[in-house]
Amino acid sequence: MTPIPPDLRGRRGRDRFWVTVDAVLKGVQRVRMMREPVVPSVRPVDRSLRLIVLEVRREVEDVVSLRLGAPDGGVLPRWQPGCHLDVLLPSGRRRQYSLCGDPADRRAYRIAVRRLPGGGGGSVEIHEALVEGMTITAAGPRNAFPFLARDxxxxxxxxxxxxxxxxxxxxxxxxxxxxxxxxxxxxxxxxxxxxxxxxxxxxxxxxxxxxxxxxxxxxxxxxxxxxxxxxxxxxxxxxxxxxxxxxxxxxxxxxxxxxFAPPPVTGGRPFEVELRRSGLTLRVPADRTALDVIRDALPDVAYSCRQGFCGTCRTGLLAGTADQRAQADPDGDAMLICVSRATGGRLTLDL
CATH class of the missing domain: 3.40.50.80 (Nucleotide-binding domain of ferredoxin-NADP reductase (FNR) module)
Incomplete structure (x- = not known):
């Protein structure tokens, strides 16, 4: 084989065979890129807020208000009348509290909480555990009670x-x-x-x-x-x-x-819930929710609003058909146990 002579600058020339192979491979790659959509990498967006308790004020005997701000004193996300915060308490409880301050004040949020000793423990924790200078996590603001322009x-x-x-x-x-x-x-x-x-x-x-x-x-x-x-x-x-x-x-x-409290159960029928991971089968009467009954057996089960909008109690549905009284999952493989019930006799849950 005759060697390929160097070019005028003394560089070795490229073999025509490998030049052709390289061009073909690049062409195939371009065709694949045109046919196969490029899926961009998705980075999860952290929408949580780190807030510092700026002030705890007793408004009346059993009500305290809290002013919450960004730890660096920065501007907070905007909100409108009717908005609330999802507050993650130190215990792990998640609760919703309405914003009751001035929407024009972008440096602080205000919530107010009445102490309910017989409730789920969130209000007692707010009154007893949260102090000025403490940092908490929240999500929002969200609006489930929009204020509409009217005369x-x-x-x-x-x-x-x-x-x-x-x-x-x-x-x-x-x-x-x-x-x-x-x-x-x-x-x-x-x-x-x-x-x-x-x-x-x-x-x-x-x-x-x-x-x-x-x-x-x-x-x-x-x-x-x-x-x-x-x-x-x-x-x-x-x-x-x-x-x-x-x-x-x-x-x-x-x-x-x-x-601020769950509505009474209406149109309910008794059914059973099998808790697969816990090995329990519980009977839910017509006038109670699945969440209430499950809490009796598993006090640490996650919940918050008890009205079917926050999604905290969303639980995997392994078997059975649920009467979805809230939007839990488009494929029907989950339910909100605070409001949804069974259409038949038994549901099997991933709990």
Whole structure:
């Protein structure tokens, strides 16, 4: 074979055979790249917030408010009236708390929590374990109770239900809307943030204590609501149920509400849950949720809102058909045990 002579610069020339092979291989590679979509690498986005407790303030006897800020004093994500934070407590409990501060203040969030000794332990932990300077993790803000632009509002708040309502009242006032607030509670001394409401027109606010005027009924709370009124209600379950029963849609008015406690079980049938990993089979009666029954056996099972929107109690469904009362999984292989039930006699869960 005749050797390939060097070029004018003394470099060895390339063999024509290997030049051809290289060109063919590059062509094949280009064709494959055109036919096969390029899948970019996906990096998980951490949407959690590290927050420092800036202030703990006792608002009334059993209610404390917490001001939370970024550890570096930076700007926090925006929020609107009705938003809440998912707070991860030091114990591992995850709870939702409405933001009740000023949306224009980008340096601090404020939440308020009433102590409920007979509850799930989150409120007690807030009162006893969280102190100024402590760092916690949260997610959000999220809005499950959106404040809509309307010309006329009636706000109904019961006790700690004032927390999502307070920023709405202040926003309605700034917008120049026609608004009224009815604020109820066991006693006047149990109602937080009365000092902040004192800065608003007194003729638009009715504060009524049960020990002075008796328990209000739904019709009484809605009295004076004119057509075209957007009614926003937050408070104890009996109050919300009474307002819902008394509200009469007229085609122009609307009712919006948020619960701090789970609604009663309706249309329930008894069924069994088999907990595969725990080796337990439990019976769920018609008037209880699967979560309630499972908690009796497994107190550490994860949960939060108990209303089917936060997703904390999402559990793998191994067998059986679930009555999905919340959006848990498009493929039907999971369920939210706080609200969903069985369509048949038994469900097998990955617990």
């Amino acid at each position: 006329r509002y009636l706000f109904l708040a019961g006790g700690i239900g004032i927390t999502p309502i307070l920023p709405m009242v202040q926003a309605a006032h700034l917008l120049g809307a026609d608004w009224r607030l009815v604020y109820t509670g066991r006693t006047s001394g149990s109602l937080p943030f009365l000092d902040e409401l004192a800065g608003l027109p007194a003729e638009r606010i009715a504060v009524r204590a049960d020990d002075e005027r008796g328990m209000p009924d739904g019709a009484g709370l809605l009295r004076g609501a004119r057509p075209g009124t957007a009614v926003y209600c937050c408070g104890p379950a009996p109050m919300i149920d009474a307002v819902r029963a008394a509200f009469v849609p007229d085609g122009t008015s609307s009712l919006h509400f948020e619960r």
